[in-house]
Ligand SMILES: O=C(O)CCC(=O)C(=O)O
């Protein structure tokens with residue numbers, strides 16, 4: 452394994468042996484001002500979910516067509532008309548700033564991330580979200596069991612949250628996002644001519660990783676080091692629900708031309724992107740699309756923290772990932788979610804992270 456600082460100049464192909472789906476493209480983990488090219492023309496499609504919710508069968512068909520083709524082409528879409536109260540996002544942002552800025556590091560470290568099932572859950576200090584690059588971000592991952600939900604037995608808030616009064620607002624957010632899971636999956640399946648309800652049961656009360664990302668203001672030293680805010684990666688999930696952020700920096704890789712697309716959608720919208728589980732079960736029809744977080748374009752924004760709350764939608768660890776019916780020729784063997792998930796993420800956490808079940 453290369454030393455972490457070497458990751459600043461690394462390309463993804465150095466880690467290709469960990470991948471669970473085909474990824475032939477090569478990219479720099481961190482923005483490289485001299486060689487990276489930008490695609491300023493590509494427009495990531497906005498898809499209006501109110502069509503799905505309000506316009507009957509015809510609306511569902513129209514939404515599936517738009518969403519499915521956006522995801523098939525680039526693996527990203529922007530969702531409008533999702534019906535979620537966006538004040539929740541504003542409130543969450545304040546809470547997250549408080550969590551990372553006022554709770555002492557010692558206390559945060561009591562919740563340091565450790566694997567439970569497939570997912571590395573808990574707190575990640577700055578520069579330690581992966582072993583392969585010193586990301587300028589702190590993270591905190593909360594899975595389903597971290598929330599006081601009706602299906603969680605013997606729930607104990609202090610096992611997951613360093614202080615009371617954090618869990619309720621985030622529970623409201625994950626419960627609102629859960630309402631989007633079946634509509635999204637049903638639309639994807641419809642687009643692929645599969646039974647739209649094939650995943651309804653698997654995705655009811657499914658596991659997820661709700662991640663708080665706190666990118667602190669960038670110090671002169673960190674700026675000079677050349678490290679990025681989050682290394683180029685593909686999400687290891689079915690799909691990710693990511694409310695639009697107010698500080699720019701998200702870049703999406705276009706495999707068709709090798710250029711990066713800067714993605715800064717309207718506040719109040721939600722970014723949706725497909726991950727490795729989805730690429731696997733769709734036999735490469737829907738790509739797991741590379742993205743990364745660079746410093747804001749305008750240096751004056753370097754002294755502003757950036758906060759994001761992606762929710763990665765997973766299958767429970769004992770589910771089997773199998774190519775969807777009708778997609779031929781079948782490229783991938785069935786594999787358990789835990790083997791698939793931990794095998795890929797051992798690239799970030801060390802070879803011993805992988806579970807062979
Ligand atoms: O912060 C962002 O905009 C994206 C974060 C991300 O890609 C992730 O946490 O997987």
Ligand SMILES: [Fe+2]
Pocket residue numbers: 684685686742761
């Ligand atoms: Fe991501």
